[in-house]
Amino acid sequence: MEIILKEDIIGLGFKNDIVNVKSGYGRNYLIPQGKGVIASPSAKKILAENLKQQAHKLAALKAAAEEKAAQLNGVVVEVAAKVSVTGQLYGSVGAAQVADELAKLGKEVDRKIITMKDAKKVGDYVALVHFHKEVIVELPVKVVAENAAELQAAADAEAAIKAAADAKKAAANEAEAAEAADEAEALEAIDAPAEA
Missing domain, CATH: 1.20.5 (Single alpha-helices involved in coiled-coils or other helix-helix interfaces)
Structure with a gap:
């Protein structure tokens, strides 16, 4: 089933994209929620006309997205999490924690536009920030042990024993x-x- 998206849906497409989805997903979720409409020939013609008329607005949106992306250049997010002695996290670090850390750095980014595979161990990861369909920023994320001193003390005590x-x-x-x-x-x- 072809659907014209009315808003950005991470993992599916961006506003005004024509995407193929399963019939149930389109009929039961996208259309009732107002997130898309059926891509009939008349709807496609209307979309093409609207895109022509809104070309300058779309260019402005892209420029704004590039400006936001420029603010994240060189930013490395460090997330402190509770860690077991083996280096395994209690829980996981995902997009919500990355958004919270960015907010602490003074960079307001909606967590819904951040995609990241959940981190379950201490280490370096990459989060993708989707500001626009043509502007995606790779953001380095470093997951560190919140209780590093305690873990080091436990390891030292174990070594001493x-x-x-x-x-x-x-x-x-x-x-x-x-x-x-x-x-x-x-x-x-x-x-x-x-x-x-």
């Missing part, structure tokens, strides 16, 4: 070796007088 256990084991092995040497010496002493 392991080192202490290794030292204790080495001391026990050394004592065992000394005891075996003493035993061998005693046996030699016992055997020596018998030979004389």
